[in-house]
Amino acid sequence: MKGIKKEGWISYKVDGIFSFLWQKRYLVLNDSYLSFYKSDRVGEEAVLSVALTSITNVSRIQMKQNCFEILRATDQKDNVSPINSYFYESNSKRSIFISTRTERDLHGWLDAIFAKCPLLSGVSSPTNFTHKVHVGFDPKVGNFVGVPDSWAKLLQTSEITYDDWNRNSKAVIKALQFYEDYNGLDTIQSNNNVNSSVDLKPLKSPTKYIINKRTSSIKRSLSKTRRQSKTNSILPAYRSELKPFPRSTEKNNSVTNIEHNELYTTLHEKDKACTGKESSASLQTNQLKKKEKQTIQHHLRRQDNSAALKPRRLAPSAPVTKGYDGTPKEDLLELSDADDSEEIIMKMKTVAIDANPRPYFQMIEKAGQGASGAVYLSKRIKLPQKKDQRFFESHCHRTIGERVAIKQIHLSKQPRKQLIMNELLVMNDSHHENIVNFLEAYIIDAEELWVIMEYMEGGCLTDILDAAAETSSGKRSSPLNETQMAYIVKETCQGLMFLHDNKIIHRDIKSDNILLNSQGLVKITDFGFCAELTEKRSKRATMVGTPYWMAPEIVNQKGYDEKVDVWSLGIMLIEMIEGEPPYLNEDPLKALYLIANNGSPKLRHPESVAKKTRQFLDACLQVNVDLRASVRKLLMLEFLSLACSPTEFKLAIKWR
Numbered sequence: 001m002k003g004i005k006k007e008g009w010i011s012y013k014v015d016g017i018f019s020f021l022w023q024k025r026y027l028v029l030n031d032s033y034l035s036f037y038k039s040d041r042v043g044e045e046a047v048l049s050v051a052l053t054s055i056t057n058v059s060r061i062q063m064k065q066n067c068f069e070i071l072r073a074t075d076q077k078d079n080v081s082p083i084n085s086y087f088y089e090s091n092s093k094r095s096i097f098i099s100t101r102t103e104r105d106l107h108g109w110l111d112a113i114f115a116k117c118p119l120l121s122g123v124s125s126p127t128n129f130t131h132k133v134h135v136g137f138d139p140k141v142g143n144f145v146g147v148p149d150s151w152a153k154l155l156q157t158s159e160i161t162y163d164d165w166n167r168n169s170k171a172v173i174k175a176l177q178f179y180e181d182y183n184g185l186d187t188i189q190s191n192n193n194v195n196s197s198v199d200l201k202p203l204k205s206p207t208k209y210i211i212n213k214r215t216s217s218i219k220r221s222l223s224k225t226r227r228q229s230k231t232n233s234i235l236p237a238y239r240s241e242l243k244p245f246p247r248s249t250e251k252n253n254s255v256t257n258i259e260h261n262e263l264y265t266t267l268h269e270k271d272k273a274c275t276g277k278e279s280s281a282s283l284q285t286n287q288l289k290k291k292e293k294q295t296i297q298h299h300l301r302r303q304d305n306s307a308a309l310k311p312r313r314l315a316p317s318a319p320v321t322k323g324y325d326g327t328p329k330e331d332l333l334e335l336s337d338a339d340d341s342e343e344i345i346m347k348m349k350t351v352a353i354d355a356n357p358r359p360y361f362q363m364i365e366k367a368g369q370g371a372s373g374a375v376y377l378s379k380r381i382k383l384p385q386k387k388d389q390r391f392f393e394s395h396c397h398r399t400i401g402e403r404v405a406i407k408q409i410h411l412s413k414q415p416r417k418q419l420i421m422n423e424l425l426v427m428n429d430s431h432h433e434n435i436v437n438f439l440e441a442y443i444i445d446a447e448e449l450w451v452i453m454e455y456m457e458g459g460c461l462t463d464i465l466d467a468a469a470e471t472s473s474g475k476r477s478s479p480l481n482e483t484q485m486a487y488i489v490k491e492t493c494q495g496l497m498f499l500h501d502n503k504i505i506h507r508d509i510k511s512d513n514i515l516l517n518s519q520g521l522v523k524i525t526d527f528g529f530c531a532e533l534t535e536k537r538s539k540r541a542t543m544v545g546t547p548y549w550m551a552p553e554i555v556n557q558k559g560y561d562e563k564v565d566v567w568s569l570g571i572m573l574i575e576m577i578e579g580e581p582p583y584l585n586e587d588p589l590k591a592l593y594l595i596a597n598n599g600s601p602k603l604r605h606p607e608s609v610a611k612k613t614r615q616f617l618d619a620c621l622q623v624n625v626d627l628r629a630s631v632r633k634l635l636m637l638e639f640l641s642l643a644c645s646p647t648e649f650k651l652a653i654k655w656r
């Protein structure tokens with residue numbers, strides 16, 4: 001059938017006399033209707049067809065696992081086949097409940113329905129919880145009761161307390177949903193064993209620099225490669241801590257709705273139960289263990305949480321623009337379950353040159369390792385022949401001997417080629433002095449993708465921040481002074497303004513995605529999670545980003561726009577001041593809860609920075625999006641007038 005936007009098996013039920021009955025149906029979404037069929041032969045008559053124009057709200061509910069409710073305007077008539085009409089009372093409250101097999105399916109349907117229903121303006125509403133059954137803490141089992149099994153397990157290992165629950169149960173639920181969604185889809189980032197076709201030894205000691213300070217010169221303590229291997233060596237323990245929770249197939253409807261007022265025990269009882277059992281010696285041991293765990297987690301989170309918790313889904317969109325050779329450029333892609341390799345490789349060829357680039361480059365050394373492939377410092381040693389016009393046009397500004405960065409990606413090993421495609425599309429279209437310059441890309445035998453970029457010898461901002469030494473008081477000092485911070489922030493703002501002016505949201509601003517070069521220039525990179533805002537779709541709903549830098553509206557699953565980048569920029573400034581983003585030492589689930597619940601994060605030592613810096617942070621870290629500044633406004637704030645010049649910055653960071 002033509003015009004199908006999404007289809008698949010679901011269970012559904014409607015309000016009415018048979019409202020207790022869940023039925024398996026084949027659901028089809030097209031441009032005008034949401035139709036329920038008895039089988040996947042969608043040519044047959046639908047059991048029920050709902051006009052998309054009649055849908056007034058769609059929200060997730062906890063009636064069943066992976067369940068959402070569709071609400072319809074009461075003045076609309078449905079198309080109900082006569083044989084099934086007894087299941088459906090057209091004058092009923094007009095709720096339709098749909099349950100999907102997996103969490104991912106649920107989000108796929110929510111995104112698709114939101115994108116198609118004119119009354120929903122493309123924005124998923126936050127999950128809508130009804131509160132009907134008991135939730136409490138049972139000291140005998142040592143855990144929350146009255147929540148779905150998978151959540152109870154998550155809560156047991158998290159540092160979320162019953163107090164947190166009492167303070168804001170909704171924020172706990174948001175954090176749980178969010179966490180489960182990320183970890184339940186743990187396939188992308190686990191696949192990071194990308195073999196390089198060029199077997200170069202990792203750089204023994206990649207880019208090193210010293211921050212010049214009058215009082216001290218802080219050397220970068222760990223090379224990126226060493227940090228990486230250090231992380232990997234303790235990875236299994238961490239991964240097992242974070243492994244996806246088994247999804248209970250048994251549905252326990254009696255505990256899926258939550259009433260936090262009806263408690264049958266209190267946190268005090270929990271505390272009493274615990275403290276009564278523990279001797280002071282075991283308490284001390286536990287404290288030590290906790291401290292040890294936190295230290296390990298600190299390292300891991302910097303390197304790994306961003307990967308382990310990286311989002312898996314991208315939303316649809318985008319107008320057609322020009323590719324490298326003048327052909328229409330493809331839209332940014334939706335990250336779906338079906339990763340149609342052939343189709344994506346075809347699309348990649350509108351941006352990448354279909355040829356073997358090996359004769360044109362000499363590999364020098366490995367500069368870094370990303371999730372999708374390794375990055376090499378290389379030298380251009382040959383240009384393609386002039387007779388190939390396509391090559392020639394894209395190479396007219398290239399010179400022999402220039403140093404470039406080459407990211408090599410084995411396409412067959414990529415579980416989500418759409419991310420790479422998105423990165424290619426955005427880079428190809430975004431030429432700005434604060435965006436890492438994309439030069440060209442090659443696709444080799446539909447197997448390998450080489451992305452050629454300008455070489456940023458300074459590596460990422462995280463490397464500078466990791467040079468921060470811990471003082472004896474335990475307070476992390478920043479290796480940057482405020483003029484250098486203001487400079488980095490100003491340059492990042494300029495790059496962001498370019499993206500936002502082009503209706504692109506970066507969605508993953510953090511120090512790891514800010515690269516530096518030897519001229520002291522600062523550029524944004526990593527465009528895999530970018531999304532485009534269009535007139536029709538001025539807000540996004542997909543959960544994308546790295547949790548610690550993520551705006552509360554994303555964790556709270558509200559619609560969001562480009563101001564999520566402003567929030568992340570504020571978090572990045574805290575990172576620069578304190579060496580790490582807020583809540584990095586918290587258990588990940590607790591961190592999500594704190595982002596959803598705590599409002600604007602505060603500096604540990606606000607007195608250590610200038611008033612202008614605090615004002616800038618305030619402008620970025622407003623929970624209310626309307627009060628949060630746009631990047632254009634940020635550029636007018638006084639803090640940025642503190643910025644040093646690129647030359648001063650270059651001189652402050654000395655290369656060895």
Ligand SMILES: Nc1ncnc2c1ncn2[C@@H]1O[C@H](COP(=O)(O)OP(=O)(O)OP(=O)(O)O)[C@@H](O)[C@H]1O
Pocket residue numbers: 224367368369370371372373374375405407436453454455456457459460515525526528
């Ligand atoms: N243009 C560049 N110049 C110099 N080094 C680079 C450049 N791009 C990336 N790198 C280095 O390579 C590392 C990996 O970069 P990459 O963009 O692949 O990282 P990632 O975002 O973690 O991975 P992915 O994009 O595959 O998810 C970076 O941390 C950086 O040190």
